[in-house]
Amino acid sequence: MIRAKRDRHSLSDAQIDWVVDAYTRGVVADEQMSALAMAIFLNGMEPGEIARWTNAMIDTGERMSFADLGKVTADKHSTGGVGDKVTLPLAPLVASYGVAVPQLSGRGLGHTGGTLDKLEAIPGWSADVSNARLREILADPGCVICAPGADLVPADKRLYALRDVTATVDCIPLIASSIMSKKIAEGAGSLTLDVKVGSGAFMKDAQTARALAETMVRLGKDSGLATSALLTDMSRPLGRAIGNALEVEESVAVLAGGGPADLVELTxxxxxxxxxKSGVDHDDLAERLADGRAMDTWKAMIRAQGGDPDAELPRATHTEDVVAERDGWLTETDALAFGVASWRLGAGRARKEDPVQAGAGIELHAVVGDKVSAGQKLFTLHTDTPERIPRALEALTPGFTVGDDEPAERASVILDAVK
Structure with missing residues (x-):
């Protein structure tokens, strides 16, 4: 199989079924799967191979079903970015219309933040929810954000860890099968994908992002899962907060009818x-955020998972401001630079077992398009370990620019759609 893929041949259904199962059971060695993953990375897969690989991964574990829940179910997945806290206000907003939202989420690695890390900044909140308890919460209040169970696509847990250390993460067949195997196995009635494009995303340009989106939408539809995708801008951070507790605070602001315009637009x-896609009539969504109904659902969801939605969020013990050195316009805030800086402050992890600081991160007091003056506070760095600040500034400083000319206004955070 390694030789076949190395030499640009397609793998048969039987070969794919065998190797995914055998690797999950430990029969195929890590070094062999590493070689196969690199061959796939270099030479790609045909659509039929990707579909079979995805189904083979699903078949290594359980398939969930919410058919007896008595509610329509809908799911959303983001390919990851910087300041991307959309799941937090989105799940309760959709659930406030009577749609059940089973949002099985992950943790951050490297410069991209993890939804579970953000929510764990809330005192008492737990990501671990049994299948029985998950169904109870979906019945009322209607949404849950939690870690997937160990029996959901175990092949992906092994393969993702391997890809992470062999430089084979950013590969469309392997990304698409990783995401879609879990989403199809989750058993929701529909799936909406947020495929990020830009420096802070896995897909750096619109062409490769569209190819990934089209692959995932096709996989979903072929499996009977109503799937669509939005391509969204990740050339700059989303919103004005990066880091776990800081992003929870900003999400609550959106649920209170405020928050940054780009975050509200995408939500x-x-x-x-x-x-x-769920066939649910809906009124003005921004109004639903402003009138408190989505906030009520948020608070009920947090309480259902052991958290206190009214508790004070953790604060970092040290802060440092970054100020403008001249008058002008803020013309650039590079998402990757801000993500790496936040990670270095302690908001993210280099390895999946590393701890994160709940209060670490970056506040953006100015965004692209703002006119600034010399000495004006642009950003505030937060950390419990001030010795991290110089390395964070090393990453951040080349990532923003103050120029003489007002930059063109971004028309929308949403770049395209695949349906």
Whole structure:
């Protein structure tokens, strides 16, 4: 099989079924799967191979079903970015319309933040929810954000860890099968994908992002899962907060009818897509955020998972401001630079077993398009370990620019759609 893929041949269904199962059981060695993953990375897969690989991964574990829940179910997945806290306001917003949202989420690695890390900044909140308890929470209040169980696509847990240390993560067949195997196995009625494009995303340009989106949408539809995707801008951070507790605070602001315009725009667009696919009539979504109904669902969800939605969030013990050195316009905030800086402050992890600091991260007091003055505070760095600040500044400083000319206004955070 390694030789076949090395020499640009397609793998048969039987070969794919065998190797995915055998690797999950430990029969195929890590060094062999590493070689096969690199061959796939270099030479790609045909659509039929990707579909079979995805199904073979699903077959290594359980398939969930919510058919007896008595509610329509909808799911959303983001390919990851910087400041991307959309799941937090989105799940309760959609659930406030009576749609059940089983949001099985992950932790951050490297410069991209993890939804579970963010929510664990809330005192008492737990990511671990049994299948029985998950169904109870989906019945009322209607949404749950939690870690997937050990029996959901165990092949992906092994293969992802291997890809992470062999430089084979950013490969469309392997990304698509990793994401879609878990989402199909989750058993929701529909799926909306948020495929990020730009420096802070896995897909750096619109062409490769669209190819990934089209592959995932096709996999979903072929399996009977109503699937669509939005391509969204990750050339700059989303919102004005990066880091776990900071992003929870900003999410609560959105649920209170405020928050940054780009974050609200994306939350509303994804909610509209999820509700439309669910066949649910919906009124003005921004109004639903402002009138408190989505906030009520948020608080009920946090309490259902052991958290206190009214508790004070953790604060970092040290802060350092970054100020403008001249008058001008803020013309660039590179998402990757801000993500790496936040990670170095302690908001993220280099290895999956590393701890994270709940209060670490970056506040953006100015965003691209703002006019600034010399000495004005642009960003605030937060950390419990001030010795990290110089390395964080090393990453951050080349990632923002103050120039003479006002930059063109971004028309929308949403770049394209695949349906």
């Amino acid at each position: 509303v667009a994804l909610a509209d897509e999820m509700l439309t």
